[in-house]
Each structure stands twice: as C-alpha cells, then as structure tokens.
Amino acid sequence: MGEISIKINIADRVYPLKINVEEEEVVRRAAKLINDRIKEFQENYAVKDKQDLLSMCVLYYATATIKAEKNASNEDTEVAEKVYHLDSLLNDFFAKQK
Template sequence: MQNEKLKIKLSIADRVYPLTVFPHQEEGLRKAAKEIERAIKQFEQSYAVRDKQDVLAMCALQFAAKNEQKSINNSNQVNEAEQKLNALNELLNEFLGN
C-alpha cells in the first residue's frame, strides 16, 4: 500500500541515518543524500577542509542559497508575467472599447 511506510538508511558524511518514510518520498531523499555527498566531496577537494562540521555548514549554505535564488527567480517571473498580462488586458480593453 502507498500509505505503508518504508524503513530506509541514508549515508551522509560517513554516518548512517535510518529513516521511516512513505514510498513516494524515498527517491527524493536518496537523490538529496547523493547530492549532499557530491557537495561534501567537492568542498573537501576544492578547499582542503577536513572538519565535517565546516563542510556540512557550507553544504547547507549552498543548498539554502540555491533554494532562495529559485524563489527570487520565480517571484521575478511571476511579476513579469503579471505585467505582461496587465498590458495584454489593457490592449483587449482598448480594442473591445472601440
């Protein structure tokens, strides 16, 4: 059943985290864990950082910044679309009014 939870284990920063999740969450969590592991390796190689706490903090900052930038970009796109729709609405009103 879809409502039954799965027990999975994710490895992040040399630690295993047992989780109980719904089946539809598993793929996203596994992909997220892989992305975190990739970012950890990148930070460790690029900056020769050995302290996992520092590396995890930088990963958290990187992911949070990406998320915030997406929100900003989406907000800008919504504003642009709204402006275009308003302009189109004005044109339609002018056309229909004549």
C-alpha cells in the same frame, strides 16, 4: 501509498528515516547530491572536519534555494505585468468595437 523505512548515509553517518514511498527517490537523490558536494568541498578546500563541510553544504543549498525563489518571484511578477498589459489591450480593443 504507505511509509517505508530507509537508511540514508550523509557524511559517513547513517540516518534511519521513515518516508512516504513516493519520496524515496527524491530523498536518496538529495543525499547523493549532499555527499557529492561534500566530496567536492573536501577536494577543493583544506577542510577535513565533517561539521564544517556540512555547514558549507547547507550554506550552498540555502543560497541556491533563495536565488531560485527570487527568480521565480521575478518571473511571476513579469508574467502578471504581461497579463495586465494584454488585458488592457483587449479591453481597449473591445471598447472600440462597440
């Protein structure tokens, strides 16, 4: 499809963006998640400075991303090990059939 212009509000600031039509829902959802997290931090901690709240948000989401990447990598390794083991079992089975 094509590009569209949208305005996203994050931490009471408006950011004009040009994005692909297919990305609009994801971008709007991401902005909502960020604003919800900022609100949560603001309510639970004595932090009023938007810059500090945004920094806390960035740290939260970066940590979550690193954890997700690590889990995905571990799962990939486990799957590869299982496939290798299955391959070995099949090779042994077919070797005995000859």
